[in-house]
Amino acid sequence: MNTLLQDDVILDCRAEKIFYSDFLAVRDSHVPIRKNQITGFIGPSGCGKSTVLRSINRMNDLIRGFKFFGTVQFHSMDIYDKKVDPVAVRRNIGMVFQQPNPFAMSIYENVAFGLRLNRFKGNMDEQVEKALRDGALWDEVKDKLKKSGLSLSGGQQQRLCIARAIATGPQVLLMDEPCSALDPIATRQIEELMLKLKERFTVCIVTHNMQQAQRVADQTAFFSVDISMGGRTGYLVEMAATKELFSNPQEQLTKEYLHGEFS
Amino acid sequence: MNETKNDLLQLPNLERQPFEPRALKSILLSSITVICAILACVPLFSVLVMLIYRGGSRINFELFTDLPPIAFQPVGGGISNAIIGTLFMVGIAALITVPFGVLAAIYLAELGPHSKIAAVARFSAKTMSGLPSIIAGVFAYAIMVITMGGYSAWAGGVALAILMLPTILLTAEETIKMVPKRMKEAAFGMGCTPSQSMTKVILPVALPGIITGVVLAVARAAGETAPLLFTAIFSEYALEPNDPTASLAVLIYNYSNSTSENQLELAWAASLVLVVLVFILNMVSRWIGSRTRN
Amino acid sequence: MAAENREEGILNHKETLAAPPTTVDKTFDKCFRTLTLVFTWATVLLLAFIVFRIGGQALPALKEHGLSLLFSSDWDANNNRFGFWPQIWGTLYSSFLALVLGGFFGITIAIFLTQDFLPHKLEVILKNIVELLAAIPSVVYGLWGIYVLIPILQPVADKLHSSFGWFPLFSTSFSGFGMFSAALVLSIMILPTIAAISQDALRAVPYKTKEAAFGMGATRWEAILRVILPTASGGISGALVLGLGRALGETMALAMLVGNSATVSLSIFSPATTLAALLALNFPEADLNQTGVLMYAACTLLLITLVVNMLGTLIISATSMKGDER
Helix, strand or coil: CCCCCCCCEEEEEEEEEEEECCEEEEEEEEEEEECCCEEEEECCCCCCHHHHHHHHCCHHHHCCCEEEEEEEEECCEECCCCCCCHHHHHHHEEEECCCCCCCCCEHHHHHHHHHHHCCCCCCHHHHHHHHHHHCCCHHHHCCCCCCEHHHCCHHHHHHHHHHHHHCCCCCEEEEECCCCCCCHHHHHHHHHHHHHHCCCCEEEEECCCHHHHHHHCCEEEEEEEECCCCCCEEEEEEEEEHHHHHHCCCCHHHHHHHCCCCC | CHHHHHHHHCCCCCCCCCCCHHHHHHHHHHHHHHHHHHHHHHHHHHHHHHHHHHHHHHCCHHHHHCCCCCCCCCCCCCCHHHHHHHHHHHHHHHHHHHHHHHHHHHHHHHHCCCCHHHHHHHHHHHHHHCCCHHHHHHHHHHHHHHHHCCCCHHHHHHHHHHHHHHHHHHHHHHHHHCCCHHHHHHHHHCCCCHHHHHHHHHHHHHHHHHHHHHHHHHHHHHCCCHHHHCCCCCCCCCCCCCCCCCCHHHHHHHHHCCCCHHHHHHHHHHHHHHHHHHHHHHHHHHHHHHHHHC | CHHHHHHCHHHCCCCCCCCCCCHHHHHHHHHHHHHHHHHHHHHHHHHHHHHHHHHHHHHHHHHHHCCHHHHCCCCEHHHCECCCHHHHHHHHHHHHHHHHHHHHHHHHHHHHHHCCCCCHHHHHHHHHHHHHHHHCCHHHHHHHHHHHHHHHHHHHHHHHHHHHCCCHHHCCCCCCCCHHHHHHHHHHHHHHHHHHHHHHHHHCCCHHHHHHHHHCCCCHHHHHHHHHHHHHHHHHHHHHHHHHHHHHHCCHHHHHHCECCCCCCCCCCCCECCHHHHHHHHCCCCCHHHHHHHHHHHHHHHHHHHHHHHHHHHHHHHHHHCCCCC
C-alpha cells in the first residue's frame, strides 16, 4: 500500500480491529505520528492505548492469539505486510517500558547492546557516551560504567533504558507509561529528557497522567472504552494538538475525562 | 437475674495447666518428633564416622596413584583407575546431556512452551527421572555393548547420561522460566531474534541455575553403580575407553563382599573418596544457588 | 551490509545506526530454533526407544512363557523354567516396608521443620542433614549396611524372633542379610524425598487456615493433626507415592543387603530378592535365552515404577493446583 503520507507524518497507524484471541481489544483508531513531535496517548485504563502503542513496533506479536487488522505505514511501507521482518521493525522503532528493565550487564554493555546487535563497527566508547549524554545519565555514571545496570536507582535505570534505546538512533521512540513506576523527581527528569529528545527523535508516549501529557505532548490522542457491544473495546475518541484538545475538546467523552469525571 | 450476674463474674480459667491431658499429649507428641528427628540424623553421622574410621587409614598418596591390588595381594594397591574411570564416564555423560538438556529446555521454556510436543517431552523427562538406574544400564547394554561388540567406558557414559538428562533438562527449564519476563521484553524491543534474545540475554541470567542442575546431576551420576554393571563393568588396569572401565562405585560393590582385608579396606577408602566428592559437589551447587539469589 | 540495507531500504534512514538482521543472524536463528525442537523430540523418542527396546527384547520371552513368569517361583535355567514371583514379591514388600518406616519419619521431620518447632538456624541445619542423607550413594549405604547395620540388627532380630516368633512378621530367624536390613536402609534412602515434598505440601497450607485453628484454641498438635495435616494430605500423599517410586527403583543397597534368596515370606527377617537384584546379578552372564526372560523382568519393573511415578506426579499436580492461595 503506497498511501501518500502527509509531509510530517512519519508513521501512520490505522488500527481497524485488534484482537486478543476472541476478545476485541481495540477498534477504529487512526493515529498519525508526526516527525520530531511528542504524541501522547491518554485515556482510562483498559482503553487500548498500550495495545495500540505496542502494535506499532509489533511487540504484541509475542502474545498468543494477537491479531491486527489494519495498517501501520512507516515510510510508505506497511509494517504488518507479510514481507516485513518484525525484527527489523523493532530495530528501527525503539521501546521503553513501564518497569525499567536494564539487562543484567554493566551500564556500558547495556547501552552497547543495541550497537553490537546491529553490528556497529565504529567507535563504541564514543557512541555509548553520546547515548548516555543524550539520555541525561552520563554525569551520574561516567565513573562507574562497569557497574551492573541493575545497581542504579529506578529513575536512573529508566534513563539507562532510554539511552539503550536511542543508542542506535531509531527514528521513532515508543514509551509505555515510562514514569508510572518512578517517584515525582525522577518523573520530572524524564519529562525534561523527552522534551530534549524530540529534537532528534519522534516520541510516542502512553500515559495515565493527563497533566504529563499537557506538559510534554505536542499532539494528544484520547482513547476510551466502548462497552456497547458487551465487551470492553478501546477506541480513539479524539486527537488534536495538545493545547487544542485540552482547551477545546470536541467530544463529550473527552470533556468528561479531562474534567476528571472518570478515570 | 442473679444467675446472669454470677455467670458474668465467673471468669474462665486462663492459667497454664501443664498436666491437663491435652497439654500432656502435646508434650508427648513433640518428644516423639524430636526423637524421630535425632534418629534420622544418626545414619548420616554413622556413615561418615565409619567411612573415616575404616577408610581414613588408607588415605595416602598411593591410594590415588596406584592401580587396584592384583587378585588377593594382601597389601598395597590404590584406586587410581577407579577415580579416573568415574571422572571420565561422568564427563562423557555430561558432554552428551548438557547440550541436549539445555537446548530442549529452551524449547520447553521459551520457544514452544504450550505446544503438544513440549508437553509430551516434559512428561517424558519426568517419567525418565523415575527410571530405575538398572534399567538405564540394561538399555545402554542393548544399544552400546551389542553394537560395539564389548563393554566400554562409552557404554558406561551413555548409561549415566540417561540418568542425568531428566535432572538437567527439568532444572534448566525451571531456571529459564524464572528469568524475569521484562528482560525478554527488553531484548525483543531492541530487535533481537528469538535466538539472540536467548543467547545474549536470557541464558546468561539463567546460567548459574543451569550449572546448579548440572552439578547435582553429576553428583548423582558419580555414585551410580547399577548402570555400570553391564556396560563398563570393571577393570584392574588403567583407563582404556574402548575396554571395560573401573569406577569408584563398582569397585566398592565388588570389594564389599571380599574376603581380602586389603580389598575391603580399599572399598571403605573408595567410599570415603566418593562421598567426599559428592558432598563437595552438593556444597558447590548450594553455593551457586545462594549466589544467584543475591 | 549494503545489500541488506537496500533490501530493507525503506526501513533504513541514513541517520540511524540501526540495521536489519543479517543473513547470518537469520540463519543462526533458524538453526538454533530447529536444534531446540530436535532435542525436544529426541527426549520423547529416547523414552519411547527405551520402552520399545526393552519391551522388544522381552517379547519372545513373553510369547514363550506368557504371564506365568509373574507367578512362578521356579528358576531352572537349564530346563528353561523361569519365574520371578519371589522377585516381584521382594520388590513390592521391601518398598512397602520402607514406605511405612520412611514415610512415618519423613512426615514427622517435615512437620518438625515447618511448624515452628526450631529456631531458624537449627531448621536449616536439620534440613541440610536430611538432604545430605539423599546424597550418599546407594552402594555406600550397602557397604555401611553390611558392616554397621547388620551387626546392630542381629541381636534385635534374634530377640524379636525368639519372643514373638509366632507373629508372621518375625517368624523366621535372621542371618543378617534379609528383608529387615534391606528395608531399613531403603527407608533411610527415601526419607529425604518424602520429607522434602511433604515440607512443600505443609508450607503450602494457607496461613489463614492455621490462624483459624489457633484462633479456636487448639494446641499446637491439635492444630497439626486435625487441621494442617489433613489440608496438606494431598501433597503428602504425593510425597509418599513418589517415595514409593524411588524405593521401587532402588537397586544396589537392596542387592547387597537383601540376601538374594528366592524366598517369599511375610517375615521381615527372611532373606529375599528383588527384580533389580535379579537383573544386577544375572544379567552379565546371561545367555540369549535368559536375556529375554531378564528383559521381561526389566519390563515388569519398568511398568511398576512408571505407573507409581506417574500416579505420584499426578497427585502432586492435582493437589497443588487447589488451595494455593495466601
